[in-house]
Amino acid sequence: MATSTPSRAPNRWHVARLVERRVETPTAQTLVLELPDWPGHLPGQHVDVRLTAPDGYQAARSYSIAGPVVDGPGGPRIEVTVQRVHDGEVSPYLIDVFADGDPVEVRGPLGGWFIWRPEETAPVQLVAGGSGIVPLMAMIRSRRATGSKAPFRLIYSVRTPGDVIYADELRRRIRDDFGLDIAYVYTREAPEGWRGEPHRIGLADVNTHGWPPDLQPLTYVCGPTGFVETVADLLVGLGHPSRRVKTERFGPTG
Numbered sequence: 247m248a249t250s251t252p253s254r255a256p257n258r259w260h261v262a263r264l265v266e267r268r269v270e271t272p273t274a275q276t277l278v279l280e281l282p283d284w285p286g287h288l289p290g291q292h293v294d295v296r297l298t299a300p301d302g303y304q305a306a307r308s309y310s311i312a313g314p315v316v317d318g319p320g321g322p323r324i325e326v327t328v329q330r331v332h333d334g335e336v337s338p339y340l341i342d343v344f345a346d347g348d349p350v351e352v353r354g355p356l357g358g359w360f361i362w363r364p365e366e367t368a369p370v371q372l373v374a375g376g377s378g379i380v381p382l383m384a385m386i387r388s389r390r391a392t393g394s395k396a397p398f399r400l401i402y403s404v405r406t407p408g409d410v411i412y413a414d415e416l417r418r419r420i421r422d423d424f425g426l427d428i429a430y431v432y433t434r435e436a437p438e439g440w441r442g443e444p445h446r447i448g449l450a451d452v453n454t455h456g457w458p459p460d461l462q463p464l465t466y467v468c469g470p471t472g473f474v475e476t477v478a479d480l481l482v483g484l485g486h487p488s489r490r491v492k493t494e495r496f497g498p499t500g
Protein backbone atom coordinates (compact mmCIF):
# COMPACT_ATOMS: atom_id res chain seq x y z
CA MET A 247 0.00 0.00 0.00
CA ALA A 248 1.22 3.51 -0.77
CA THR A 249 1.75 5.65 2.30
CA SER A 250 3.11 8.84 0.70
CA THR A 251 1.02 11.25 -1.31
CA PRO A 252 1.19 10.05 -4.90
CA SER A 253 1.50 13.01 -7.23
CA ARG A 254 2.40 11.46 -10.56
CA ALA A 255 0.11 12.92 -13.23
CA PRO A 256 -3.19 12.42 -11.41
CA ASN A 257 -5.00 14.19 -14.26
CA ARG A 258 -3.97 11.64 -16.85
CA TRP A 259 -6.73 9.23 -17.90
CA HIS A 260 -5.84 5.55 -17.55
CA VAL A 261 -7.74 2.72 -19.19
CA ALA A 262 -8.95 0.35 -16.46
CA ARG A 263 -10.76 -2.97 -16.78
CA LEU A 264 -13.41 -4.44 -14.58
CA VAL A 265 -12.04 -7.70 -13.15
CA GLU A 266 -14.48 -8.41 -10.31
CA ARG A 267 -17.80 -7.24 -8.95
CA ARG A 268 -19.23 -7.74 -5.44
CA VAL A 269 -22.83 -7.09 -4.46
CA GLU A 270 -22.80 -5.14 -1.18
CA THR A 271 -26.50 -4.28 -0.80
CA PRO A 272 -29.48 -4.35 -3.21
CA THR A 273 -28.35 -0.89 -4.44
CA ALA A 274 -24.57 -0.86 -4.01
CA GLN A 275 -21.80 -2.83 -5.66
CA THR A 276 -18.04 -2.90 -5.37
CA LEU A 277 -16.18 -2.84 -8.68
CA VAL A 278 -12.60 -4.07 -8.77
CA LEU A 279 -10.64 -2.29 -11.50
CA GLU A 280 -7.29 -3.32 -12.90
CA LEU A 281 -5.04 -0.36 -13.74
CA PRO A 282 -1.68 -1.36 -15.24
CA ASP A 283 0.24 1.76 -14.17
CA TRP A 284 -1.55 2.96 -11.05
CA PRO A 285 0.79 5.13 -8.93
CA GLY A 286 -0.78 4.26 -5.54
CA HIS A 287 -3.03 6.33 -3.28
CA LEU A 288 -3.87 7.28 0.28
CA PRO A 289 -7.08 6.40 2.15
CA GLY A 290 -9.70 9.07 1.49
CA GLN A 291 -8.64 9.83 -2.09
CA HIS A 292 -10.95 9.32 -5.05
CA VAL A 293 -10.87 8.75 -8.79
CA ASP A 294 -12.84 10.20 -11.66
CA VAL A 295 -14.48 7.58 -13.86
CA ARG A 296 -15.29 8.60 -17.44
CA LEU A 297 -17.67 6.84 -19.80
CA THR A 298 -17.77 7.49 -23.55
CA ALA A 299 -20.83 6.61 -25.65
CA PRO A 300 -20.48 5.38 -29.27
CA ASP A 301 -21.46 8.89 -30.47
CA GLY A 302 -18.62 10.44 -28.46
CA TYR A 303 -20.77 11.78 -25.59
CA GLN A 304 -18.84 11.62 -22.31
CA ALA A 305 -19.89 11.61 -18.67
CA ALA A 306 -17.50 11.59 -15.69
CA ARG A 307 -18.22 11.11 -11.99
CA SER A 308 -16.06 10.85 -8.88
CA TYR A 309 -15.82 7.63 -6.82
CA SER A 310 -13.85 7.16 -3.62
CA ILE A 311 -11.26 4.42 -3.49
CA ALA A 312 -12.45 1.80 -1.03
CA GLY A 313 -9.18 0.29 0.09
CA PRO A 314 -5.45 -0.13 -0.37
CA VAL A 315 -3.97 -1.07 -3.76
CA VAL A 316 -3.94 -4.84 -4.26
CA ASP A 317 -1.60 -6.69 -6.63
CA GLY A 318 -3.35 -8.78 -9.28
CA PRO A 319 -2.24 -10.98 -12.19
CA GLY A 320 -2.54 -8.18 -14.80
CA GLY A 321 -1.37 -5.31 -12.60
CA PRO A 322 -2.46 -3.30 -9.58
CA ARG A 323 -6.16 -3.23 -8.66
CA ILE A 324 -8.28 -0.66 -6.90
CA GLU A 325 -11.84 -0.96 -5.64
CA VAL A 326 -14.66 1.53 -5.82
CA THR A 327 -18.15 1.04 -4.38
CA VAL A 328 -21.02 2.56 -6.34
CA GLN A 329 -24.45 3.30 -4.86
CA ARG A 330 -27.21 3.46 -7.44
CA VAL A 331 -28.78 6.92 -7.66
CA HIS A 332 -32.34 6.62 -8.95
CA ASP A 333 -32.51 8.21 -12.43
CA GLY A 334 -28.78 8.82 -12.40
CA GLU A 335 -26.75 8.82 -15.59
CA VAL A 336 -23.57 7.02 -14.55
CA SER A 337 -24.23 4.94 -11.40
CA PRO A 338 -27.01 2.73 -12.89
CA TYR A 339 -24.77 2.09 -15.91
CA LEU A 340 -21.86 1.00 -13.70
CA ILE A 341 -24.12 -1.33 -11.73
CA ASP A 342 -26.33 -2.79 -14.48
CA VAL A 343 -24.48 -2.56 -17.80
CA PHE A 344 -20.72 -2.34 -17.23
CA ALA A 345 -19.49 -5.93 -17.69
CA ASP A 346 -16.47 -8.05 -16.75
CA GLY A 347 -13.48 -7.13 -18.94
CA ASP A 348 -15.05 -3.87 -20.14
CA PRO A 349 -12.70 -0.87 -20.30
CA VAL A 350 -13.41 2.40 -18.57
CA GLU A 351 -11.30 5.53 -18.20
CA VAL A 352 -10.09 6.44 -14.73
CA ARG A 353 -7.94 9.31 -13.51
CA GLY A 354 -6.42 9.92 -10.12
CA PRO A 355 -5.67 9.59 -7.35
CA LEU A 356 -7.44 12.88 -6.59
CA GLY A 357 -7.88 14.83 -3.38
CA GLY A 358 -5.19 15.98 -0.97
CA TRP A 359 -7.26 17.16 2.02
CA PHE A 360 -9.73 14.40 2.88
CA ILE A 361 -7.00 11.86 3.57
CA TRP A 362 -5.82 9.96 6.61
CA ARG A 363 -2.13 9.21 6.92
CA PRO A 364 -1.41 5.93 8.70
CA GLU A 365 1.49 7.55 10.58
CA GLU A 366 -1.04 9.79 12.41
CA THR A 367 -1.53 8.69 16.02
CA ALA A 368 -4.43 10.99 17.03
CA PRO A 369 -7.81 9.36 17.75
CA VAL A 370 -10.00 9.32 14.65
CA GLN A 371 -13.75 9.71 14.40
CA LEU A 372 -15.45 8.76 11.17
CA VAL A 373 -19.05 9.75 10.47
CA ALA A 374 -20.69 8.22 7.40
CA GLY A 375 -24.07 8.73 5.78
CA GLY A 376 -25.02 6.00 3.26
CA SER A 377 -22.34 5.54 0.58
CA GLY A 378 -20.20 8.05 2.49
CA ILE A 379 -18.81 4.96 4.20
CA VAL A 380 -16.58 4.23 1.17
CA PRO A 381 -13.56 6.51 1.83
CA LEU A 382 -13.93 5.92 5.58
CA MET A 383 -13.73 2.17 4.98
CA ALA A 384 -10.49 2.81 3.10
CA MET A 385 -9.18 4.42 6.31
CA ILE A 386 -10.39 1.49 8.47
CA ARG A 387 -8.80 -1.03 6.10
CA SER A 388 -5.57 0.95 5.91
CA ARG A 389 -5.40 1.21 9.70
CA ARG A 390 -5.41 -2.56 9.91
CA ALA A 391 -3.12 -3.08 6.91
CA THR A 392 -0.44 -0.79 8.35
CA GLY A 393 -0.75 -1.98 11.95
CA SER A 394 -1.74 1.53 13.11
CA LYS A 395 -2.76 1.75 16.78
CA ALA A 396 -4.72 5.02 16.36
CA PRO A 397 -8.07 4.48 18.09
CA PHE A 398 -10.95 4.72 15.60
CA ARG A 399 -14.66 5.34 16.14
CA LEU A 400 -17.14 5.03 13.29
CA ILE A 401 -20.71 6.35 13.41
CA TYR A 402 -22.58 5.00 10.37
CA SER A 403 -26.02 6.32 9.46
CA VAL A 404 -28.14 4.14 7.15
CA ARG A 405 -31.83 3.91 6.30
CA THR A 406 -32.26 0.25 7.26
CA PRO A 407 -30.01 -2.66 8.32
CA GLY A 408 -30.14 -3.94 4.71
CA ASP A 409 -28.48 -0.73 3.53
CA VAL A 410 -25.25 -1.29 5.47
CA ILE A 411 -22.44 -1.49 2.91
CA TYR A 412 -19.61 -3.88 3.93
CA ALA A 413 -21.91 -5.29 6.66
CA ASP A 414 -20.11 -8.64 7.08
CA GLU A 415 -16.67 -7.09 7.06
CA LEU A 416 -17.68 -4.45 9.61
CA ARG A 417 -19.08 -7.18 11.88
CA ARG A 418 -15.79 -9.02 11.61
CA ARG A 419 -13.73 -5.90 12.20
CA ILE A 420 -15.61 -4.98 15.40
CA ARG A 421 -14.45 -8.35 16.70
CA ASP A 422 -10.91 -8.42 15.27
CA ASP A 423 -9.67 -4.83 14.90
CA PHE A 424 -8.63 -3.86 18.40
CA GLY A 425 -9.33 -0.16 19.03
CA LEU A 426 -12.12 0.15 16.44
CA ASP A 427 -15.64 0.94 17.70
CA ILE A 428 -18.71 1.14 15.47
CA ALA A 429 -22.15 2.62 16.21
CA TYR A 430 -25.07 2.60 13.78
CA VAL A 431 -27.82 5.16 13.40
CA TYR A 432 -30.94 3.96 11.52
CA THR A 433 -33.15 6.57 9.91
CA ARG A 434 -36.12 4.42 8.75
CA GLU A 435 -36.02 0.92 10.22
CA ALA A 436 -33.87 -0.41 13.04
CA PRO A 437 -32.94 -4.06 13.67
CA GLU A 438 -34.60 -5.96 16.49
CA GLY A 439 -32.94 -5.22 19.80
CA TRP A 440 -31.56 -1.84 18.75
CA ARG A 441 -32.13 0.70 21.49
CA GLY A 442 -34.24 3.69 20.46
CA GLU A 443 -36.38 4.68 17.51
CA PRO A 444 -35.16 5.29 13.96
CA HIS A 445 -34.01 8.91 13.64
CA ARG A 446 -31.71 11.21 11.74
CA ILE A 447 -28.28 11.65 13.31
CA GLY A 448 -28.28 14.22 16.10
CA LEU A 449 -26.27 15.68 18.93
CA ALA A 450 -26.79 12.71 21.24
CA ASP A 451 -25.38 10.28 18.66
CA VAL A 452 -22.29 12.34 18.00
CA ASN A 453 -21.78 13.09 21.68
CA THR A 454 -22.23 9.48 22.81
CA HIS A 455 -20.34 7.65 20.07
CA GLY A 456 -17.68 10.18 19.02
CA TRP A 457 -14.53 11.38 20.80
CA PRO A 458 -14.66 14.41 23.10
CA PRO A 459 -12.91 17.52 21.73
CA ASP A 460 -10.29 17.56 24.49
CA LEU A 461 -8.76 14.38 23.00
CA GLN A 462 -8.13 16.42 19.82
CA PRO A 463 -9.40 13.78 17.41
CA LEU A 464 -9.19 13.99 13.66
CA THR A 465 -12.69 13.82 12.20
CA TYR A 466 -13.83 12.73 8.74
CA VAL A 467 -17.46 13.21 7.72
CA CYS A 468 -18.74 11.91 4.39
CA GLY A 469 -22.14 11.46 2.78
CA PRO A 470 -24.92 13.47 1.15
CA THR A 471 -24.49 17.23 1.36
CA GLY A 472 -27.21 17.85 3.97
CA PHE A 473 -25.92 15.06 6.20
CA VAL A 474 -22.35 16.36 6.07
CA GLU A 475 -23.40 19.92 6.88
CA THR A 476 -25.57 18.81 9.82
CA VAL A 477 -22.83 16.65 11.34
CA ALA A 478 -20.08 19.22 10.81
CA ASP A 479 -22.22 21.87 12.54
CA LEU A 480 -22.88 19.51 15.47
CA LEU A 481 -19.19 18.74 15.88
CA VAL A 482 -18.10 22.36 15.75
CA GLY A 483 -20.90 23.19 18.21
CA LEU A 484 -19.47 20.56 20.57
CA GLY A 485 -16.10 22.32 20.48
CA HIS A 486 -14.19 20.46 17.74
CA PRO A 487 -12.04 22.98 15.84
CA SER A 488 -13.31 23.17 12.25
CA ARG A 489 -9.79 22.63 10.86
CA ARG A 490 -9.84 19.13 12.37
CA VAL A 491 -13.26 18.29 10.91
CA LYS A 492 -12.67 17.19 7.31
CA THR A 493 -15.68 16.78 5.08
CA GLU A 494 -16.51 15.20 1.72
CA ARG A 495 -19.89 15.77 0.06
CA PHE A 496 -21.17 13.12 -2.34
CA GLY A 497 -24.38 14.57 -3.66
CA PRO A 498 -27.00 17.23 -3.46
CA THR A 499 -29.65 15.55 -1.31
CA GLY A 500 -29.87 14.78 2.40
Ligand SMILES: Cc1cc2nc3c(=O)[nH]c(=O)nc-3n(C[C@H](O)[C@H](O)[C@H](O)COP(=O)(O)OP(=O)(O)OC[C@H]3O[C@@H](n4cnc5c(N)ncnc54)[C@H](O)[C@@H]3O)c2cc1C
Binds near residue numbers: 310327330333338497
Ligand atom coordinates in the same frame (compact mmCIF):
# COMPACT_ATOMS: atom_id res chain seq x y z
C1 LIG B 1 -15.28 13.29 -4.15
C2 LIG B 1 -16.52 12.43 -4.43
C3 LIG B 1 -16.47 11.07 -4.13
C4 LIG B 1 -17.61 10.27 -4.40
N1 LIG B 1 -17.55 8.94 -4.07
C5 LIG B 1 -18.62 8.16 -4.29
C6 LIG B 1 -18.59 6.77 -3.92
O1 LIG B 1 -17.61 6.25 -3.38
N2 LIG B 1 -19.71 6.02 -4.19
C7 LIG B 1 -20.82 6.57 -4.77
O2 LIG B 1 -21.79 5.83 -5.01
N3 LIG B 1 -20.88 7.88 -5.10
C8 LIG B 1 -19.81 8.68 -4.90
N4 LIG B 1 -19.86 10.00 -5.25
C9 LIG B 1 -21.05 10.51 -5.98
C10 LIG B 1 -20.86 10.23 -7.50
O3 LIG B 1 -19.81 11.03 -8.01
C11 LIG B 1 -22.11 10.56 -8.34
O4 LIG B 1 -22.55 11.85 -8.02
C12 LIG B 1 -23.23 9.57 -8.12
O5 LIG B 1 -22.83 8.25 -8.49
C13 LIG B 1 -24.46 9.98 -8.98
O6 LIG B 1 -24.08 9.99 -10.34
P1 LIG B 1 -25.18 9.66 -11.45
O7 LIG B 1 -24.56 9.99 -12.77
O8 LIG B 1 -25.70 8.27 -11.27
O9 LIG B 1 -26.36 10.66 -11.13
P2 LIG B 1 -26.62 12.09 -11.85
O10 LIG B 1 -27.09 11.83 -13.25
O11 LIG B 1 -25.40 12.93 -11.68
O12 LIG B 1 -27.77 12.68 -10.95
C14 LIG B 1 -29.13 12.23 -11.04
C15 LIG B 1 -29.96 12.89 -9.96
O13 LIG B 1 -29.55 12.47 -8.67
C16 LIG B 1 -29.05 13.56 -7.90
N5 LIG B 1 -27.80 13.07 -7.28
C17 LIG B 1 -26.56 13.08 -7.82
N6 LIG B 1 -25.66 12.52 -6.98
C18 LIG B 1 -26.34 12.12 -5.90
C19 LIG B 1 -25.97 11.47 -4.70
N7 LIG B 1 -24.69 11.11 -4.43
N8 LIG B 1 -26.97 11.21 -3.80
C20 LIG B 1 -28.24 11.55 -4.06
N9 LIG B 1 -28.65 12.18 -5.18
C21 LIG B 1 -27.72 12.46 -6.09
C22 LIG B 1 -28.79 14.68 -8.90
O14 LIG B 1 -28.99 15.95 -8.33
C23 LIG B 1 -29.86 14.40 -9.94
O15 LIG B 1 -31.11 14.90 -9.53
C24 LIG B 1 -18.76 10.83 -4.98
C25 LIG B 1 -18.79 12.21 -5.27
C26 LIG B 1 -17.70 12.99 -4.99
C27 LIG B 1 -17.76 14.47 -5.31
